Amino acid sequence: VGAPAVCTLDECLAGGDPAKTCELENQVCVDPSHDPTSTGDWMGICAVPQVGSALMRPAACSLDECNVMANAAACAAAGQMCVDPAPEAGAEDDWECRCMFGAAAATRGPATCELNECEDTCPTCAGTTCAVAEQACEDPTRDPQKTGDWMCVCPAGSPKAVAAAATCEVDECRDFSNFGAHT
Secondary structure, three states: OOOOOOOOOOOOOOOOHHHHHHHHOOEEEEOOOOOOOOOOOOEEEEOOOOEOEEEOOOOOOEOOHHHOHHHHHHHHHOOOEEEOOOOEOOOOOOOEEEOOOOOOEEEOOOOOOOOOOOOOOOOOOOOOHHHHOOOEEEOOOOOOOOOOOOEEEOOOOOOEEEOOOOOOOOOOOOOHHHOOOOO
């Protein structure tokens, strides 16, 4: 009473194209400013759990299925990472659990992972330790949960050393590589 009216305009509620456009795409129409002089600022926003927004048009929605707690938890419980190779809308049920080392992956659940500490690269792997010592490398298990058990093996087959180069014995009487080298 006695004060000017406060006018507002919500382009999404005005019954025009924005609301219909978003509704046809199963999206939500949002007008961030209800100032009648602020028009053309409505947004199409994807419905949860999809993500995406666009100004004055429907959004290109995406759904990273690894943001779904149950999917991420299934991978994490197995010590693996969750990856959604195609997060765009319409490509559902393609999330994968991937092993931290190696290339193994499985769709919609944990993968069967192997870790060869003699060939793969990891914090506990042999790297070039055995090769530099001119020894063979053996990894008795391929279980990624059992690390640091790789061995360097002397050319004669023994001795062996776990997670280190072995100290090999040289028997000069049996080593014929220098035979005839004496003058």
